[in-house]
Amino acid sequence: MTSKRQINDKEKAIIMEQHGRVCFVDGVPIPDDEVVEFHHIRAFSKGGLSTVDNVAPVCRKHHRTIGTMSLQEYRDKVDLDSFFADGEPKYLNDLINAKTGNCGEPVVYEIEGDRITLYFNSSPHNLPLYECPITGWKYFYANIPIKFLENDTLFLRKQSAFLFWLNISHANRGRFYSRNGLNSNFPSK
Numbered sequence: 001m002t003s004k005r006q007i008n009d010k011e012k013a014i015i016m017e018q019h020g021r022v023c024f025v026d027g028v029p030i031p032d033d034e035v036v037e038f039h040h041i042r043a044f045s046k047g048g049l050s051t052v053d054n055v056a057p058v059c060r061k062h063h064r065t066i067g068t069m070s071l072q073e074y075r076d077k078v079d080l081d082s083f084f085a086d087g088e089p090k091y092l093n094d095l096i097n098a099k100t101g102n103c104g105e106p107v108v109y110e111i112e113g114d115r116i117t118l119y120f121n122s123s124p125h126n127l128p129l130y131e132c133p134i135t136g137w138k139y140f141y142a143n144i145p146i147k148f149l150e151n152d153t154l155f156l157r158k159q160s161a162f163l164f165w166l167n168i169s170h171a172n173r174g175r176f177y178s179r180n181g182l183n184s185n186f187p188s189k
């Protein structure tokens, strides 16, 4: 523990109740013959407190190699190490899928004059629609949940470096479906 104060046995019991006898880093059960160790989730140096909701069980093996990282940082590191372990190129979709198990969900939209309505999370979001004077592209600004994001993976793999660069500006767009049945990527002319 990198804290000013060790947690007591009562607090340890509460933490075990919350997390179960599993290592916070990879979710693997800690063997019965192994002593459960404890570590900060958010680093004490970054304002993480020695409270029951900021301390979690960790196995001895991981605790020995965690160094100065918090559990959160170390878990992200272990996650990313295994994410890249197969040596294959990774794209935004791969990362979102690995983190959330879901990406590229279509957003249904409807355009009426200079307004666009997006339908997601079971409520309509009505926004102003702008037009680029150079390209004529319609565009809008919206905060959209990450599950609607997807990258043009196949497109990017096939294109030259120059086209790759050109496409970067809207490479991370979401997929949109018009309510009148026209499917398209947005922005479109």
Ligand SMILES: [Zn+2]
Pocket: 023, 024, 025, 026, 028, 058, 059, 060, 061, 062, 063
């Ligand atoms: Zn572990």
